[in-house]
Amino acid sequence: MTETTQSILSIENLDKSFGAVKILKDINVSIEPGEFLVLVGPSGCGKSTLLNCIAGLEESTAGDINIGGRSMIGVAPKDRDIAMVFQSYALYPTMTVGKNITFGMKVRGTPEAEQQAKLNEVATLLQIDHLLDRKPSQLSGGQRQRVAMGRALVRDPQLFLFDEPLSNLDAKLRVEMRTEIKRLHQTLGASIVYVTHDQIEAMTLATKIVVMKDGVIQQVGTPNEIYNHPANMFVADFMGSPSMxxxxxxxxxxxxxxxxxxxxxxxxxxxxxxxxxxxxxxxxxxxxxxxxxxxxxxxDPLSIVAQxxxxxxxxxxxxxxxxxxxxxxxxxxxxxxxxxxxxxxxxxxxxxxxxxxxxxxxxxxxxxxxxxxx
Known part of the structure; x- marks a missing residue:
């Protein structure tokens, strides 16, 4: 069996240019079912552009993206069997929480009973079942983010894409939501690609990290490999707080x-x-x-490490x-x-x-x- 059919996501020799400016350069990475892949790097390194290419929101200049063993060349975003959670939540302000979550299923013609069952299941999982009749304007930032995640979860896709979902939250709430996302991943065994510039978020959430700089992958590895065996000085300096x-x-x-x-x-x-x-x-x-x-x-000499x-x-x-x-x-x-x-x-x-x-x-x-x- 080839890597493409084993992997949920396989990116091969991917380039992306905007005019003469090359944003992504020869990207090669794959994830297996149930892996949590985090793309991390400073602003402008190309991580969100890569996520948009996976989603089909941007067309790659060269190379191939396979999802579930199928090439995505020419495949529209809606046909890629993915669900995306954005930084901005992107909720419909006039709809209740419940209708925001079920809207996509309604558009796809999912039977009413199935919509309701999915809604109840996801709302319980995310602990927002008491909010279903409220409008987004009546929710806190953390609650809105849960609703955005709920809308993605009811789709039950092959691949979840998260684009800096916690960056609009305050520091305490960000830590709480990080724990929730980790728990969700462990509960569902979902395959996730997650973009962040926060290396603590990357270390705590990922099963596999891709560190990027200037459109080039610097290192791919587990959090332990990235932290203890950085491939170069950029990775060593970027990952860890305080840095190496x-x-x-x-x-x-x-x-x-x-x-x-x-x-x-x-x-x-x-x-x-x-x-x-x-x-x-x-x-x-x-x-x-x-x-x-x-x-x-x-x-200090009395520390356990000092031995x-x-x-x-x-x-x-x-x-x-x-x-x-x-x-x-x-x-x-x-x-x-x-x-x-x-x-x-x-x-x-x-x-x-x-x-x-x-x-x-x-x-x-x-x-x-x-x-x-x-």
Whole structure:
């Protein structure tokens, strides 16, 4: 059986141009039944354009899109067996919630009894059964988003498309709705493509993430792969909050050991042992690298993470209490570096403190290309 027939969605060599401007460049990605694919990247990276191509709202310039094993070339949006949830909700203001949800079924000639059964099922699932007689203007933003999702769910399509559905909600409601969408996916086993610029949303919702920049896919992987093994410095910097520390350093390999040396303002170098081979060193020699360390991999000696860490005294420039954690900023390799300590860690700005560097989850990048080399 070919990949196309196995996959709910398969995108092959897709390009999209507006005039002379190429927006999407050789996009290749697929999802299996029940996967939650999140397209993430900064504004203007092409993620919404890609979603619109999948939906048929934009026509691709080259390549192919298969949904359920069928090529979508020349297929109208209404015939693609998809349902879309927009950022703007797109509800009919004069219709009740119930009629908004059933309108599509009514247009398609679905029997009245089936419409009602579907409506009851979806309204209960989304906990909006008490709102069915209200108009959209009488609802909160979160309630409107549930109605928009309900309208998509009653279609029971092969593929759900979400275009930044939570970006109009306030921070607290966004977290609540994120949980609801996650629960829906687990309950229904639906196949979903979801667009966001919020990397926390991407990490919490996805089974598979596509990180995009300037119309090019930078990396495809699970949230764990993207977070712990970023393919390049762009992914490392974009995914994670606070983002990964990217520290200029010198890697020196001799026999079975590799050392990473980082310049410090005081003049003495910070030297750390690295237990993996770095591409291009081949057991001997020295080269400039960028050491990538997440804030949680630079911590205080009493932290659990610190058990596999290497201790070094560092000058603390800034202390930022954050409730469950304390973040501190120090200077390494000429860069501001963030460390994540326990909430009750005793540190003071302007003083030296012992920090533990855990290099077991470190990434090493090529300074010029930004590519991962260890």
């Amino acid at each position: 520390n990217l520290i200029p350093a010198q890697a020196t390999s001799s026999g079975n050991s590799t050392q990473i040396s980082i310049a410090r303002a005081a003049g003495d170098e910070l030297v750390l042992n690295f237990d993996r081979e770095i591409s291009g060193l081949n057991g001997s020699g020295s080269k400039e690298v960028i050491l990538g360390l997440r804030p949680e991999n630079i911590t 596999s860490g290497q201790l070094a005294d560092c000058q603390i420039d800034v202390v930022e209490p954050a409730g469950s954690d304390t973040f501190v900023v120090t200077s390494l390799g000429g860069k501001q570096v963030t460390a994540r300590l326990r909430a009750d860690a005793e540190v003071m700005a302007g003083q030296s403190a012992s920090l533990a560097f855990d290099l077991t989850k470190a990434s090493v990048f090529e300074p010029d290309s930004g590519a991962r080399i260890a």
